[in-house]
Amino acid sequence: MIIHWGLQLTSRNKALAGYRDCRPLPAPHCIAIALALSRPTTYSIHVRSMSASHKPGCAFRAGVIPSQHQRGYAAMEFSQLMIGLAGTLAALCTLAAVFIAVDTVLPPAVWARFNPLVKAIFMVAAVLLTLAAPLAVAPGVIIDVRGAIVAAATLFGGPWVGLITVLAGAFYRWLLGGAGAIPGVLGFVAAYLACLALVHGWARYAPARRRPRLLILGAGVAVGCTEALSLLLIAPPVTGWQLFITLGPMLALAQLLGTVLLGSLLDLLEQRQQAQQAIADRERQWRTLWENTQDALFITDIDSGHIVDVNPAAVALLGHSHAALVGCHYSALVPPLWRTQAAPYFTRTTSAPLRLLDIVLQHADGHAVTVEATSGGALRLGEREVVFSSFRDSSERHRTRQILDRLDWTQAVINRCVLALLGAQSEAELYRTLCAALTYADAYACVGVGEALLDESRSIRIVAASGSQADYLHGIELRWDDSPLGQGPYGEAIRCGQPQASAEITAQPACMPWWEAARHHGIQSLLAVPLRIGGQVFGVLLVHSRNAGAFGATENVLFQDLANSLGYGVAALRTQAALKHAQQERLEQEQRRREILQQTIAAVASIIERRDPYTGGHQQRVAGLAVAIAAEMGLDADRIEGLRLASVVHDLGKIQVPAEILVKPSRLSPIEYALIKLHPQAGYDVLAGIPFPWPIAEMVLQHHERLDGSGYPLGLHAEQILLEARILSVADIVESMSSHRPYRPALGVETALAAIAAMRGTQLDPMVVDACTRLFNERGYHLDLPAVEQPVSSLPPHLRAL
The missing domain is CATH 3.30.450.40 (GAF domain)
Structure with missing residues (x-):
């Protein structure tokens, strides 16, 4: 409450002495203000009139106000306070009605765009009416609810709307003047700061519901800031506290009620705006879905069976215009044979959804359109009950299924x-x-x-x-x-x-x-x-x-x-x-060629043995022993066959040695022995031009070579000698020593095995020697020597000496 108009009070109770306001008071309203204090007292009142009918400085005669009149004066002042408050509330209600009308008239899009501006204008008008209404109804007393206005502006409009409201109210209060101008302006500032603290600082701790927050905000603004500051600043300390104690509860209640009422009104308006915006958003979403979905959507009146609305997809599906579809009966879109199956999707009354079903609709040009139908159930649209149906063209799905089936097949x-x-x-x-x-x-x-x-x-x-x-x-x-x-x-x-x-x-x-x-x-x-x-x-x-x-x-x-x-x-x-045929022919040819080679080699060997009857059967026995040694060593069959053929003709070169030398019963001369040593090279020269699948010519050439290089004709060492030639060497030595020769009788197998054992590792391959020894000692191998041949060990002593 702010009291104005040049009123000066004196009293025996010095508590009110010096209370002063600075605005002239019209003569009819120069009244004494007696407040219902805690005890009876008397007042002497001097009123200095500033009107035209009263000269400045003119004062009424002092008198004593009986205590029984104090209550009457207090009641008179209280009625003026209530009249001012009523005028304020009436002005606010009028402004609220205008605000509701504006909110109703403006489209939601415009309201959403200019919402802060409209709120700022409304709040500025509200705070100006709050200050001006009491002056028009009951001059001399201003009871405003500025705290409620500032609270509502800050709560619903934000800090900027609240700031604009405070600036407008403070400026208008400053224009009104009087000793309470500065306190009034400070009251606006205090209310705004309190609102900021409560709304934007303590909001997360406030109750979730809006109205409890309004109560808390109104109480804080009214009691803590606005009225306390105003009452304390415009009066001396003692008088200010007495006024605060006497009028504070009523004013706090007024501020609290104003905050709650105004805030509730704005809350309802805000909820209404949010609901309207939500409805508009839903309608926009529905319209977007309705117009852009690929499914044909129908809304059909259940009672009449007439189509109420269709979407663009339905127009494209059936080939009719929108005007032709709306209002027609659904049966006009269904072939006669399919109307029974299609009827539940247009006229059903149950609320349960129907399952998907393929039905047939009729295109505008007469051809059938297979669709996948579904229905969302009956619903009420205005005054009539409708059914919402959806149809999806399944022709492409059927074609896809056929394609997939064909692809699977x-x-x-x-x-x-x-x-x-x-x-x-x-x-x-x-x-x-x-x-x-x-x-x-x-x-x-x-x-x-x-x-x-x-x-x-x-x-x-x-x-x-x-x-x-x-x-x-x-x-x-x-x-x-x-x-x-x-x-x-x-x-x-x-x-x-x-x-x-x-x-x-x-x-x-x-x-x-x-x-x-x-x-x-x-x-x-x-x-x-x-x-x-x-x-x-x-x-x-x-x-x-x-x-x-x-x-x-x-x-x-x-x-x-x-x-x-x-x-x-x-x-x-x-x-x-x-x-396969060519391969078979090649194999047969190869087999025939091998047979021819074998027969040729056998014929050559026979010719050699006929030239040297003393060594008849030698090459065959050497071949048999060489094959047995190779098998004991694990050689494959192909290599063994090549070794066998080489063994049969290993002495082919002796064909150029004179027969007299071959059958000479005595020791050979150096020249004769040199001729004998040429037979490996001679045999090689004969066989080298024949395309054998095995190195037969090399085996014949090397069968007299030794590991230490002491052999002939090339003096090869160790690995330079073919394995087959090393085997042939051992077999040749064993058979030669075990057989009869013109210059000596047979020495026997035991002597031959002892001889190769002595040469093991130096002249002969140790693996070959070991394999040959195992054949005779462990495998029971024996040479098929002629019956006339006897080893030297079996002869009488006088013959062994020879």
Whole structure:
């Protein structure tokens, strides 16, 4: 409360002495203010009138106010306070009505854009009315609810709206003047700071509900800041505290109620705005969904069955205009055969959703449109009950399903064909497997493979057929010449080398020779695809179906690829067969060549033995022992065979040594021995030009070489000597010492084994020597020596001395 208009009070109670305001008071309102203090007192009142009818300085005679009149004066002053408060509330209510009207008239988009500006204008007007209304109703007393205005502005408008409100109110209060101007301005500032502290500093600790926060805010502003500061600043301390104690509760209650009422009003308005915005957002979202969804949406009146609204997708689906669809009966959009199934999606009354179902609608041009229908249930739209239905074009889904089924079937066929190509051992097996794969799960009535023959009639021979109607192919005659039997798709595919299809066999004149058979087996369409190897057509793949027009572009590509794969498979099988045949011939030739070589070598060995009867059978025995040693050492069969042949002819070079030297019974001269040492080189020279698969010439050349280089004719060392030659050396020594010679009798196997043991590791290969020793000592091997030959150890002493 702020009291104005040049009023001066004196009293025996000095508490009110010196209380002063600075605004002139009109004469009719120069009254004494008696407040209901704690005890009765009397007042002498001097009123200095500032009106025209009272000169300055003129004062009323002092008098005594009886205590019984104090309550009357207090009641009079209280009534003026209430009148001022009522005027303030009336002004605020009027302003609130204007605010509600503005909120109602402005569109939500405009309100959302200019919301802070409108709130700032409203709050400034409210604070100005709060200060001006009491002056118009009850001059002399201003009871304002500035704290409530500042609190509402800061709470609902934010710091900037609150600041604008405070600046406008403070400026207007300063214009009113009086001793309370400065306290009034400071009251605005204090209220604003308190609101900032409560709203933006303590908001997270405040109750979640809005109205309890308003109560707390109103109490804090009213009691803590505005009135306390105002009452304490415009009066002396003692008087100010007495005024605060007397009028403070009433003023605090007024501020509290003003804050709650104004805040509740703004809260309701804000909730209303939020609800309107939410409704607008929902409507915008719904409209966006309605206009942009790919599903055809229908809203149908349940009672009448007439369509209330459709979306653009429905217009595109059925080909009708929006105006033509809205208002028409749903049955006009459904073929007669499908109206029973479609009725629940347009006229149903249950609230439970319907399951997905494929139904048929009718396009504007008359063709059927397969859709996937669903319904969300009955709902009330205004005064009528409607049903919301959704229809999705499932034609593409059906086409996709057919494509996927075809791809699955194709993949299965390709897999089986690949297995057939990989596993088939012959052309006939490949043809049978392929035909069985193409008729899997009765996909086609019959499938066959025909071979184009080069006979006089140019006939087509069925080499494989499969399917439930395979007898059709076995019962008809097919050709690829110029006769009527060769003019149909079967012969044309071979002649021109391109796939030939017949969508309806019984309707194509070129297929007349096979009409009766096709009708009998229920075959309506066929596809003939040529089979090629290297560009040359050798046959035809024949596919027959029970359905008319079963072979389109996709099938043509599929079977053309299969025919190409079949051609590759046949070419591979034929190439493989040719390779096998060539390999077999090569093996047979190689076998014959080996036999010839062996026979030739045997003949040569026989000639050698005839020149030297004393060494007859030597080469064969050496060959047998060498083969046994090689087997004991683990050599493979091919190397053993080469070693055997080399052993048979290892003394071939002796053919150039004079027979007299070979059969000489006495010791050879150095020249004669030198001639004997030339036989390995001579044998090599004879054999080197023959293309043996083994190094036979080298074995013959090295069979007298020794590990330490003491051998002849080249003086080779260790690994320079072939393993086969090292084996041949040991076998030659053992057989020679064990056999009879012209210059000495047989020495025996024991002597021979002792001799090679003595040369083990120096002249002879230790592994070969060990293998030879094991043969005789552990394996029981023996040489087939002639019966006339006896070892020296078995002769009498006088003969052994010789």
